[in-house]
Amino acid sequence: MGSARYIVQRLIYGLILMIGVVVLNFFLIHAAPGDAAEVIAGEMGGITEEMMAQIRARYGLDQPIIVQLWTYLSQILTGDLGMSYHFNRPVTELILQRLGPTILLALSAQIFAMIIGTVLGVLASRKPNGPLSGFVAVFSTVGYAAPVFWTGLMLVILFAVVIPIFPVEGMVSARFRGTGWAYAMNVLWHLVLPAATLGILFLAQYARLSRASMIEVLGADYIRTARAKGLGEGRVTFHHALRNAVLPILTVAGIQFGNLISGALLVETVFNWPGMGRLAFDSVLRRDYPTLLGVLFFASAVVVIANLLTDLSYRYADPRIRTGGR
Amino acid sequence: MTTQAISPLREAWMQFLRNKPAVFGLVLLSAIILTILYGRFIFSGDPYQIVWAPLSPPGERGYLFGTDFLGRDILTGILKGGAPTLAVGVSAAVLTVVIGIVMGALAGYFGGWMDDLLMRITEFFQVLPALLFAMVLVTLFSPSLYTISFAIGIVSWPPTARLTRAEFLRIRELEYVTAARSIGAGNARIIFKVILPNALPPLIVSAALTVGVAILFEAGLSFLGLGDPNTVSWGLMIGQNRNFLLEAWWPVAIPGLAIFVTVFAVSLVGDGLNDAFNPKLRSR
DSSP states (O other): OOOHHHHHHHHOOOOOOHHHHHHHHHHHHHHHSSOOHHHHSSOOOOOOHHHHHHHHHHHTTSSSSSHHHHHHHHHHHHTTTOEETTTEEEEEHHHHHHHHHHHHHHHHHHHHHHHHHHHHHHHHHHHHTTTHHHHHHHHHHHHSSSSSHHHHHHHHIIIIIIISSSOOOOSSSSSSSOOOOHHHHHHHHHHHHHHHHHHHHHHHHHHHHHHHHHHHHHSSSHHHHHHTTOOOOOHHHHHHIIHHHHHHHHHHHHHHHHHHHHHHHHHHHHHHHHHHHHHHHHHHHHHOHHHHHHHHHHHHHHHHHHHHHHHHHHHHHHHHHHHHHH | HHHHOOOOOOOHHHHTTTTTHHHHHHHHHHHHHHHHHHHHSOOOOOOOSSSSSOOTTGGGGGOOOOOOOTSSHHHHHHHHHHOOOOOOOHHHHHHHHHHHHHHHHHHHHHHHHHHHHHHHHHHHHSSSSSHHHHHHHHHHTTTOOOOHHHHHHHOOOOHHHHHHHHHHHHTTHHHHHHHHTTTOHHHHHHHIIIIIHHHHHHHHHHHHHHHHHHHHHHHHHHHHHOOOSSSSSHHHHHHHGGGGTTTOHHHHHHHHHHHHHHHHHHHHHHHHHHHHHOOGGOOO
């Protein structure tokens, strides 16, 4: 199967998944208790009859359900996710502003966790019963058990009160007016704690996984051959073994992306990071359903795209997939 | 259960008892459950009652864990807040495992179009960010212990389904399944009486870990203000006190510690079960 054809196939599949999300959103609105127009309007209070009539007309709520689904679907596919009644602005515009910060946070955390986790795991794999292996085992259980929002709050105490070197709130300093390089550095400064909080959650998993995968690979015949050729331990570990041990890590990275977005939601709430999670939290408090469902739509799209990219990088990393079938 | 099925289980149990962290986890978890179940009889207080000045530090005036932002006793909150957290955790895990096993068993056993269809549905659910989807469900259907358990179950079954499917795909090719079919056993009998008991060990491990995930989930939702409004829970305590974090750390730190210790105990037990059922992995 050619690469181009494969990519097109994955794209179409991704599009079908997104239509699925839209259909799900539609049925959620209709399954929720109460009139669909009330659900869309949210429990704002003070909604006039006129506004309700507007919503009914806009979403065609007097039409048969299948027509309504079609109207909803075609509206969303043209990028119209409705109006946020709290912010009084189009949902799409609101979310597009918040998309960047969320992706920045999620990707930084992912890269941080993958690099540190893999290095820890590889070093631990050299001595499967050594102290570093023990540390990885304990750390992965501890990292799994601590609620991510709580870890974040504990870091806030540590860095706001005990050693105040990192900012604990927002994405840029309140009265910061710089641009370009200075702006980027300011954002980076604010990114450290949220990204570390989110990264810690996944770091341990990558360490555990890469350790197990390396131990398996290091026992293979071609590693013995490489050693017999007289190659140094560093070259064997990082050049020969890691290349083969990296596939399971990539797979998990892809699967984790949904969890990463879920974690980002909590972390954004803790650190007041102006992303989609923070927006979702605010919409929950205000019962702003169009915004909440819009965030669900966009967050799912991010996961679909991340999965697509993982698929492609997987094909790149494993030549066997490129040439053969499964 | 037949006598043949008991001996590997007993063997696994013996293996479990030799694993020190796992036994420690089991003792810790039992202690937590007993405290939550019986603590309220020994220590009968109202978690909503204002007892002393707000945000007074642990130990002051005999309040072991101090008071929260309204002046309510944190120890009482911890004792009363554990029950809903654990109840939601366990019932959501049961729902997760039931949905996961049904979907995975049907997909793995029947294969063909059924497998394709169910796996596409599973992939679809894996695309939705779990916590966000649960937030939407709970917001739309208004928060209660039932809707929260339901929402957590609905969003977390895909990994269990994949695991069950893999086990069924492996086991359905084995000779004793062919043997059962040749003596005329029907599909339902083969699925539930022949394959499922043999697929159980990895599923038990995954169920144990699912309880931990579900507890964290409930804590996250409560922290975001989406818990049952009629009960105290550990996550809710953190969410309510976080605005006063810089003045007082204990109303946030202590409930979080309770969640952490509980999930830690659950995962030690889960890891212990994993090692007990997979002797091959023990050397790792």
